[in-house]
Amino acid sequence: MSTSTPERPAAPIGPATAAIHSGYTPAAPHFAVAPPIVHSAAFEFPDHATAVEMFALRTPGFTYSRTGNPTVADFEERVATLEGGIGAIATATGQSAVAIALLALLGGGRDEDGARLPGGHHVVASSQLYGGTVDLLTDSFADFGYRVDFVDQDDPGAWERAITPDTRAVLVESITNPLSTLPDVATIATIAHAAGVPVVVDNTLATPALYRPIDHGADIVVHSATKFMGGHGTALAGVIVEAGRFDFAADPGKWPQLATPKARYGGQVLSERHGRAAYLALARSKYLHDLGPSLSAPAAAEISRGLETLGLRLERHGANALRVARFLDTHPAVARVHHPGLDDAGGPDRRRQVSVFSFDLAATAETVGPFIDALSLFKLVANLGDTRSLVAHPAAMTHCRLSAAQRTAAGIGATTIRLSIGLEDPEDLIADLCRCLDAVVGEAVPTDHRGRSAPSTAGSRA
């Protein structure tokens, strides 16, 4: 048994090693080898003077689990290491990660008297975004006076034209939901940086196992860790990672929340106090603190455990997905498969090994419901990134609040069906789909199988 705290492994380490060893080092008193769950709302201060210093944010440490917890901190450090960032902030959900990441960029413009300054309230986003993010941008953020313009992510000129002096964030998903398109993050980052705007990349579908946006110019990476990071469809979580490269201090007029004195911080300037980590400090000390969407320690431990097998799982998810996509591509009941690896599975971009993709049924919209209900192994749920294979109908579910024009811009049709491919035997998944697609062609979709057929009765192995 070890009696002293082992030294952390020397950097750099490989991603599989980092997924297991980063973020936590066994320590006294018990030297638990797996990260312990520190299930405590608050942490005792050694004395009053220390409490004063910690509340004034002059001394680091855990005060209350809304703004920091040791188990959550382990998870944050693990994700920051995997993404190649300088730090991370965990949140209760992916939705709150996206919201806080953007609020910390948008919400800075107030003068000394507290009046809101003009400008600085604009986001330019890809037209291919998760529906919940579109809701956030077009509804809740609109209520705050923030504005969004959506652009064709593959048109560099569209990004250039949409960015204005008021723009404070460019937002894109590294693999889009639900069509699994792959934006050129490096080109988008070059355009945004030329205009002095940071790039926020939602890396939920890719995870750092397939793609590290910071390596391609992203400034901030956000995740729904509910998905592949956790990997088992149990806990909700989100995380924000900062690259630490964007120089907010270079333009205090544009970034007053980070680069001018603030009463909230005793007249101090966050960029002077926290240097490259000022953005994260703002996100945690203001938005996580004030709005309160904090990740619980048990949920953090669960997602951290998922991270330990992330690379292995993503390989199997991706291999299964490609086999299923190839099968669908040959079936007469399928009009189109939206999988970026179909044409060039061996290409250098690892994002082609997607685990989530969509296909368009070659049938009427009315056929979608009976088709989905007939599936046996694919579970109809509003989630992705589970060990189980999942199916969703974006037009009626995740993206139902988008306007018809927004859905068209996102490439989502009435018969577009999203699959999140799990870790089952791919032959069983193909057999399940085949049975129901055959019925679509025969126009006699069975409706009495869902949830009742055992895998062995799902059809012959294709």
Ligand SMILES: Cc1ncc(COP(=O)(O)O)c(C=O)c1O
């Ligand atoms: C790409 C993407 N970002 C963010 C979210 C929101 O995450 P959560 O459901 O954990 O709040 C989702 C959820 O599906 C998503 O797919």
